[in-house]
Each structure stands twice: as C-alpha cells, then as structure tokens.
Amino acid sequence: MHGIYDPTRSTTSAxxxxxxxxxxxxxxxxxxxxxxxxxxxxxxxxxxxxxxYLHALADVYAALEDSLLDAxxxxxxxxxxxxxxLPAILDDLAEQGQAHMPRASAQLAPSGSGAAxxxxxxxxxxxxxxxxxxxxxxxxxGPALGSAAFLDFHGEHSxxxxxxxxxxxxxxxxxxxxxxxxxxxxxxxxxxxxxxLLEGAATERACAQTVPEGAGRRDSGVGHLANTVPPIPED
Ligand code: HEM
Numbered sequence: 001m002h003g004i005y006d007p008t009r010s011t012t013s014a015x016x017x018x019x020x021x022x023x024x025x026x027x028x029x030x031x032x033x034x035x036x037x038x039x040x041x042x043x044x045x046x047x048x049x050x051x052x053y054l055h056a057l058a059d060v061y062a063a064l065e066d067s068l069l070d071a072x073x074x075x076x077x078x079x080x081x082x083x084x085x086l087p088a089i090l091d092d093l094a095e096q097g098q099a100h101m102p103r104a105s106a107q108l109a110p111s112g113s114g115a116a117x118x119x120x121x122x123x124x125x126x127x128x129x130x131x132x133x134x135x136x137x138x139x140x141x142g143p144a145l146g147s148a149a150f151l152d153f154h155g156e157h158s159x160x161x162x163x164x165x166x167x168x169x170x171x172x173x174x175x176x177x178x179x180x181x182x183x184x185x186x187x188x189x190x191x192x193x194x195x196x197l198l199e200g201a202a203t204e205r206a207c208a209q210t211v212p213e214g215a216g217r218r219d220s221g222v223g224h225l226a227n228t229v230p231p232i233p234e235d
Pocket of ligand 1: 017020021028031032037038040041121122123124125126127128129130132133194
C-alpha cells in the first residue's frame, strides 16, 4: 500500500482525491499490466486489440455503472454531474461495426453511497487515462480508430472535468456528507472487481484464439503509457 494511505488513520485530514489515487495505485498498475491492456499500449497495437478493449470495458461498465449511480445520494450525483460512459463505449463499438454481446456477470458493485462514490471515482478516472491512450491509438491506428468517444470522453476539457470532480470529492467529507473511509474501501473494491473482469476478458480471448504452435505473441506492453506521461499534479 502506498505511503499516504493509512487505513487506520482518519482520512478527513487528507484530500480525498489524493488518498484515493494512492490507495488504488497498486491495482491501477496491475490493470495496466494485464495482457489486454499491455497490447493496447504496445506500439504494435491493432484495431482488433482496440475492439477487444472496448468489448471488455463494455462488460465492466454494464456490470457496475448503473448500480453505482443508483446507490449514490441523488444530491451528490447531481453535484458531481457524472454522465454515464456505457453509451459512449457502445457507440464506439457500433461505429466499428460491432454489436456487443454482454457477458453474464456475477460481480456486484459495492453498496452504500460512500462506497458507490469510490466506485465511480474508478470509472470516471478511466477516462482521464483514456485521453492518453486515445492519443497513442490515434498515432498507431490513424483513422481506423474512429471517434474514440469513450477514451476521449471529455475531449480537451478532460483536465478541467477531472479537477472539478476531484474538488467535489475533496469537499464532501468536510461537509459531513460522506465517510471517507467508505469511499476509499469502495474504490479499492471496485478497482479489484475491474481487474478481475478485465483479467477474465483476457483469458476468454486467449481461449477463443487458436495460437499456432511456436508462434509467440507479438511484443506487448512495450513501456506502460502511464509511466511515460508526467505525473498528475497533486494540487
Ligand atoms: C492500459 C490501461 C490504462 C492506462 C495506460 C492508464 C493510464 C492512466 C494515466 C496515464 C492516468 C493519468 C492521466 C493524467 O494524469 O492525465 C490514469 C489515471 C487514472 N486511471 Fe488509468 N489507465 C489504464 C486503465 C484504467 C482502467 C481500466 C481504469 C478503471 C476502470 C483506470 C482508472 C484510472 C483512474 C481512477 C485514474 C485517476 C487517478 C487519479 O489521479 O486519482 N485506468 N490512467
């Protein structure tokens, strides 16, 4: 676990958005290392890899997004102004001529308003890194990438949208509207679920593919994108 996050300490004294980033950093890195994700950030990424990613993310958001939004207090949901992301993923798939067949999922989103807020931090944050991935894919795939409506969800307003989201997150515990410990554990639980779902998607793909004897997988994960961009400013 990372320095700033001490589960035994009250999180009210620290900025919640920052605490969340540190508490989930390890799982975020584990997600980036998954074969599905490593292929996406590889210089030899293909359109197929992008489609696999979209299908996997559609399963993640279908399994979690609605229940997390439903569990959030309405007032907080309005303050945060979160727009669901699943429609953008499905639009991207449709643009690529792909229908999405949802995978049955027994994964349950954490319940309770605080935990749901933590879960939504995870889903919202994916679009922050998404912008970086979109730039990489645009370079590698060119026009075949299409609109990338999910990855580039907030477009050039990405940074502003995230700052707004993070500042609302930070303000909630101070106003007694949220137990920060619940938010942090909801985020950790959700990120672990996301990891499991994406890992499962990668395994399914591996089973579905017939890999010829001796044929190695092309290089994957040549440098993790998150390590090539400057760190997010912490203030
Ligand atoms: C190949 C896969 C991924 C890469 C390369 C990646 C990369 C990144 C990068 C570069 C950032 C920082 C962006 C910036 O500062 O502008 C970021 C932030 C974030 N990503 Fe990812 N990401 C990946 C997958 C995911 C997934 C699948 C999720 C969750 C569903 C996720 C959740 C987050 C969150 C919550 C943040 C915000 C961290 C914070 O500042 O608090 N990421 N990601």
